[in-house]
Amino acid sequence: MEVVETQRTVVKSVPELWAELSEVTLLGRMLHGQFGEIGITRLTPESSIEWQSELASGSVELEPGGFGTRVRLTAQIAQATPAAVATDAAAATRRTGLLARLFGRRPTPSAQAATPEVAASVDPARAQSALTAVLDEIGAARHRPFSREPGAAPQITYRT
Numbered sequence: 001m002e003v004v005e006t007q008r009t010v011v012k013s014v015p016e017l018w019a020e021l022s023e024v025t026l027l028g029r030m031l032h033g034q035f036g037e038i039g040i041t042r043l044t045p046e047s048s049i050e051w052q053s054e055l056a057s058g059s060v061e062l063e064p065g066g067f068g069t070r071v072r073l074t075a076q077i078a079q080a081t082p083a084a085v086a087t088d089a090a091a092a093t094r095r096t097g098l099l100a101r102l103f104g105r106r107p108t109p110s111a112q113a114a115t116p117e118v119a120a121s122v123d124p125a126r127a128q129s130a131l132t133a134v135l136d137e138i139g140a141a142r143h144r145p146f147s148r149e150p151g152a153a154p155q156i157t158y159r160t
């Protein structure tokens with residue numbers, strides 16, 4: 001297993017980040033489907049989240065920092081292994097008869113020996129960029145309290 005890690009201090013409170021990251025749908029959307037469908041396996045309130053998928057497993061650790069919260073994201077990428085293909089053993093070992101060989105009949109594809117398929121894997125560079133994208137998303141400001149509507153003219157008042 002290869003481990004990919006990234007961390008950053010985000011200018012948000014721990015409860016605010018916990019609300020965003022502890023929801024499996026929000027965390028899965030933030031990981032942009034890079035690791036497949038994820039499920040949360042363990043939650044430690046306002047400090048850590050552990051998740052797992054077919055392609056990887058990982059954790060999110062939150063700890064209060066000076067001017068925000070230190071967020072550490074870790075992903076352990078599973079190695080690509082040959083996946084067993086379900087085949088009928090009797091069909092795979094069936095022999096073709098003399099007439100079938102003479103007249104050129106070929107056995108059905110289910111009777112042919114199955115080749116193992118290779119399970120999909122995640123590239124470590126893409127995994128690193130997916131974790132960095134999560135940090136970018138949770139670190140972005142969601143609202144600007146003193147801004148005006150886009151395209152609105154500035155309101156200037158003159159006093160005499």
